[in-house]
Amino acid sequence: MVEAIAMAHGWEMQHDERVVVLGQDVGANGGVFRATLGLQQRFGGDRVQDTPLAEAAIAGMAVGMAAQGLRPVAEIQFMGFLYPALDQIVNHMSRLRYRTRGRLSCPVVVRMPHGGGIHAPEHHSESVETMLCHVPGLRVVCPSSPARAYGLLLAAIRDPDPVMFLEPARLYRAVRQDVEDDGRALPLDTAFTLREGGDVTIVTWGAMTAETLRAADELAGRGIDAEVIDLATLSPIDTETILASVGRTGRLVVVHEAARNVGLGAEIAALVAEHALYDLLAPIRRVTGYDTVMPLYRLEMDYIPGVERIVAAAERTMADSR
Amino acid sequence: MVEAIAMAHGWEMQHDERVVVLGQDVGANGGVFRATLGLQQRFGGDRVQDTPLAEAAIAGMAVGMAAQGLRPVAEIQFMGFLYPALDQIVNHMSRLRYRTRGRLSCPVVVRMPHGGGIHAPEHHSESVETMLCHVPGLRVVCPSSPARAYGLLLAAIRDPDPVMFLEPARLYRAVRQDVEDDGRALPLDTAFTLREGGDVTIVTWGAMTAETLRAADELAGRGIDAEVIDLATLSPIDTETILASVGRTGRLVVVHEAARNVGLGAEIAALVAEHALYDLLAPIRRVTGYDTVMPLYRLEMDYIPGVERIVAAAERTMADSR
Amino acid sequence: MRTVAEFRVEYSQLLGPDGDAVGDLPPFARDVEELVRMYRMMTLARSFDVKAVNLQRTGQLGTYAPCLGHEATHVGVGAAMRAEDVLAPVYREVGTQLWRGVTMREILVYWGGDERGSDFAVPRGDFPWCIPIATQTLHAAGAAMAFKIRRERRCAVAYIGDGGTSEGDFYEAVNVAGARALPVVFVVVNNGWAISVPLCAQTAAKTLAQKAIAAGIPGVQVDGNDVFAVRQAVSSALEAARDGRGPALVEAITYRLSDHTTADDAGRYRQAAEVERAWRIEPLLRTRRFLEKAGLWDEDRERALLADCAREVEQAVAAYLSFPKPEPGAMFDHLFERAPAHLAAQRVMATRRADRAGGH
């Protein structure tokens, strides 16, 4: 997936000279995951800049650059290092257009790795999309395949407003796929139905998509026909796709890696409990990270939902149906 | 309410010399809302310190002070200025005990005004409890009356772990109540049922509690008997009280001032949709701030839920019942 | 032990409190029109300020942050900038904004609780008021980076207060500006107080200009009540920046003669004597004395100017007061260029409710 991300950068920088890349180690090093590999050689040190080690500066300068007509694509090295940048993202990036009634705007993309499963040190495995999704004025995107990473990143860079782009670190090297470098963007705000099924709707995103698809295979073997939706754009949520699916299946399981309490799964459950309550044949289940700190790597796979927990939740949902 | 808060500080500082207060303008000025009024005169400049203008420093130093045996009570001047402190709160305060297996701990209280309705400038009217509630290792509390502010703040300061204490700015001067300075704490983790009723459960907190109680009066006039629960501790949620109430009423409305998307209302709805689905007689409704920036003060009362919206939601919930 | 680096901080004042030149005056100080323009703008800022505080006291304006005492700094900076430069203000820089073309009506609309005040007709590229302390310094650095990348001869100017220099964002901004030699000038308005916190509780640094040393950029100190010194220092910093010689920091020493904002009561934490002393060196009087001593000003002109300013201010206030209130739906405008579907639904809800409640 990481090659697809570098490729999307390359296409857009080639076709739009306002696009500039900034972050720690994005230059000569090509990013610690190589997501910006080769860009500095190709587009020069002005358009691909290593910044000093300062996340607030990365986000705050991106605001200033965007307000003055550039289209910055900023990298935060790991999601656990997002917090120093949050003030600039929440109090300025998300609001500059609103605040100035459209006079200034912030077409910025902030990219960052998302989630665990790569045996990394503390703070390198976070998935706190909730914090971003709750902020009005931000779009939040999380691709689950190289092709979607390519198409969604193009869309994010072209979007006239700020987009938070969360890249599942576990997928950077795990998933390979030939992606055509055709500059075609995928729609933001649209979920992808990756597998159709009539018994239970499973909504997920990012690295959990692969687990969920595997779980769906397993469930099929047990006679349960799961529909798998990759949310892809985490905010705003494509409510229609979810409600339509739950309308057919009558059952909902949400799977995410983030902690459960006020995780994005809560919002999806709430939307369904408000708009499709009478469609529901069973309680809504969430399969999530636990409400504790993402543990160091020895236990990280005990924290992150896997096939087994997803299968169990879907089975219990079937069993609990009225 | 602000007097009750200052009083709770005073009691605890008198009885526990480890308690120290830090923040911007908390000294001679007694806090911009006077929540620390008189404390510096009474306990001296070592125990009540104005800090430089730096929120990360306030939170980060509180971590260091707490780790070395003090019990800091830190003030963030407005919730919109919480963000620079978030890194220290999320990455350290909430985790120090966990990270060191109990060797070091962080008995810190971080207080801050919460919510709008006071005609203040931008960033002075935020209610982003979601961001704190999602963080494992934090307790989040939001009182709705002087007595609860006093008792819950005492509990927060005495708690061995970090507590985020959100004070509805609108209630600072609006609500007066004689509070006995008896050093009695109220339980954390427990919701308060402020009004009993059999038709619909309305869960809320902070400044919205008063609006909801008023709405319940209005609803009573229309023949609808609402049960009103003040959540008080926003994390961890007192699920039992909520489920028991919904078990009786079969209907749930959640009211909060924060933006709807991934607001805390979503978590409450999700909990009920998981654990009490078959009790529900009607869809779960949320009455919340909109998914836009809290507007400047001309429109803030159009943003913040009021009696009318709460009444309408409860009535629709009754009408939609199966 | 070997000395590997040496630094010094210089202070400059051109105009003493009594209106006498105490240094070599720059060319603009011999340009009569320009001098009058500067004095006029300082006076207008003060007239406006008094009125704005009044409007707040009478319930016609929200919280307002007065600029009383800062007029020389504000106008000096404004006059040093070019139209194509970009300003990142805090919340108090009325004088600079007026100089650059922001209207008094816009300023009132903003403090009156309406976002439309930030949609300046002129200057379109300036940043809006910035409430979260120090964050604007990074916007200015980013703007400067944009100018540099596009090879435009433009500069950014960021304001920051003495209190603001304690925030991490400020240091990150001056540091990155230095590291990338960005065309940006940081103006530190040292008015002695951050609400109730005096400078000595804010930092052990003897000067705020020396904060520049941490970033490896030049830092100078000027008398912020001296419009000549401010303009001169900022001008030469901007010139250097424009020529690709990198950023600079200018500390302007002045005093907040007012409460912090209309929500504050400075009497709680500072001595009357200190404020009295500060009034003796305030910026308007010394400029007026200079003009008088140069034979360019007298009582009549002063009266005429004050009357002029009062009229302008009244017109702005009238325009503000008759400006239609925003519609509730406006809170959904401009959040996104392309609004997602659920916002449209929420807008309908908000608008209906306002209708039912009889509008505003």
Next chain:
Amino acid sequence: MRTVAEFRVEYSQLLGPDGDAVGDLPPFARDVEELVRMYRMMTLARSFDVKAVNLQRTGQLGTYAPCLGHEATHVGVGAAMRAEDVLAPVYREVGTQLWRGVTMREILVYWGGDERGSDFAVPRGDFPWCIPIATQTLHAAGAAMAFKIRRERRCAVAYIGDGGTSEGDFYEAVNVAGARALPVVFVVVNNGWAISVPLCAQTAAKTLAQKAIAAGIPGVQVDGNDVFAVRQAVSSALEAARDGRGPALVEAITYRLSDHTTADDAGRYRQAAEVERAWRIEPLLRTRRFLEKAGLWDEDRERALLADCAREVEQAVAAYLSFPKPEPGAMFDHLFERAPAHLAAQRVMATRRADRAGGH
């Protein structure tokens, strides 16, 4: 223009790369036992480091941040501190931690992905490894504040890297330490690189010691490959701090001879020649030469020391490898002192699942 402040940054080196004293040696340099103890600890740190990298390469350890080349700084700081002082390390300070009593087994358990590694038996008050850059500087300031409030004669020491000096938290920490005259010393380890970013891209400041000037506190520069100079500078800074004379900053100039971490490949971004040059001035050899020239060391002792260190390291590795894996339930331990009810339920879920999956 009037000069209102002047500053200078001094550099000190006591021991040249060839092992000759180039300055007045402090008393401890005449204490043979102490000298050997210091050299021994530097050697042990290096032996451990080589082994840890090896364990990672063979899949027996997670990502690890080598201390190769930093041994003089680490041991100099460790030796300057007292047991009752508190250290706020980053992630690379093996030498200081070993000196203070953290065990190699604990260090391995931590980098082996297990929180129990941070539950040091000794020193109980030290902060754990800190991954979010610069945040630890504020913890040290807070600890120092606690000491000051309680009137204890203790100090805090915070490490920070050259890259780390770009983060806002660092400046906030030195500034507040200065403003409150806190007993804390900041040790800036300038090893030239922050992953792939060289110092010149990090800041325009000529020295990192001068960052102290922004905070109004003393800043000095030392040869970080010279264990004498480091110990001396940090000792006198700590003495001042302990005596209530406030904080200081010490910049130790050294070099990261290794990759940034085992996940990094420094060959991608820096020249072999630069690394070779750095090897010529690395810290161990010069200390050994000094000892040899003083007649305190020879080939035999060196061999014995290396064998000793290897044995100690092997023992620690064995203890690490046989340390039982954590139970899944451990991820719920110590989050709160009093765990809320829902966590107990989640714990049961996590534990059951692990049972079903056949444990780990």
